Amino acid sequence: MTLKKIFLSVAFTFITVFNIPAQADPSAFTSGSYQQILAANANRPFMLVVWSINCPSCLKDMELLSHIHKSRPDLKMIMLAADEPGATEQIQQILKKHQLTGIENWAYADDNTEKLQYEIDPKWYGELPRTYFFDKAHQRTGVSGVLTQEDYDAMFAKILKF
Numbered sequence: 691m692t693l694k695k696i697f698l699s700v701a702f703t704f705i706t707v708f709n710i711p712a713q714a715d716p717s718a719f720t721s722g723s724y725q726q727i728l729a730a731n732a733n734r735p736f737m738l739v740v741w742s743i744n745c746p747s748c749l750k751d752m753e754l755l756s757h758i759h760k761s762r763p764d765l766k767m768i769m770l771a772a773d774e775p776g777a778t779e780q781i782q783q784i785l786k787k788h789q790l791t792g793i794e795n796w797a798y799a800d801d802n803t804e805k806l807q808y809e810i811d812p813k814w815y816g817e818l819p820r821t822y823f824f825d826k827a828h829q830r831t832g833v834s835g836v837l838t839q840e841d842y843d844a845m846f847a848k849i850l851k852f
Contacts, residue, residue: 715778716785718799719770724809727768727796733826735849736766740810740820742773743780747836748819752788758842759793765846771797772807772818825849 717723727738739755741748759767769790771781778797785791800806807816814820817834823845824830831845 714791716769716771716781716795716797719796719806720800721805721809723796724806728824728828731766731768731824732828734766735826736768736824737845737849738768738770738810738822738824740770740772740818740822742771742818743777743784744773745818749784751819751836752784752790754837754839754842756788756790758839759790762846765850766794768794768796771795772803772816773798775799775801823849 741751743749755767755769758765769785771777773781775798781795781797782791785795798806803816807814811822811832814832814834819836820832820834821837822830822832825848831848833841833845837845
């Protein structure tokens with residue numbers, strides 16, 4: 691057995707025994723990423739949450755989003771951090787703290803944030819938090835600001851019934 695195989699088997703055993711979840715960096719959100727998300731979720735309802743490490747309302751909302759993720763595993767939730775490209779470590783810390791590292795995560799990887807915002811929604815001016823609810827036909831509803839559990843439940847009922 692080669693040294694590489696021994697190392698890999700020990701690492702696999704260590705991760706398995708200690709149940710360490712994988713924490714990949716968020717995917718790089720660049721021009722075209724929004725269309726990639728839509729294509730990857732064709733015929734599937736989902737929720738896209740746009741947030742920032744510098745948005746107090748967004749950070750306050752993380753606990754509720756974590757609760758929703760745990761209680762509604764059937765609902766696809768995608769998180770998009772609208773921060774400067776160098777903020778990956780802070781983004782990961784927040785996601786880890788709220789147990790949201792296991793879902794699909796993206797982060798802006800382009801300094802031209804206005805262009806990225808426009809690709810997502812030409813009528814959106816960048817206010818955060820911003821949540822988009824997509825039904826399986828990808829008819830979307832965008833909502834700015836903090837949402838309550840009741841707000842989320844009403845939107846889920848709307849997008850999941852289609």
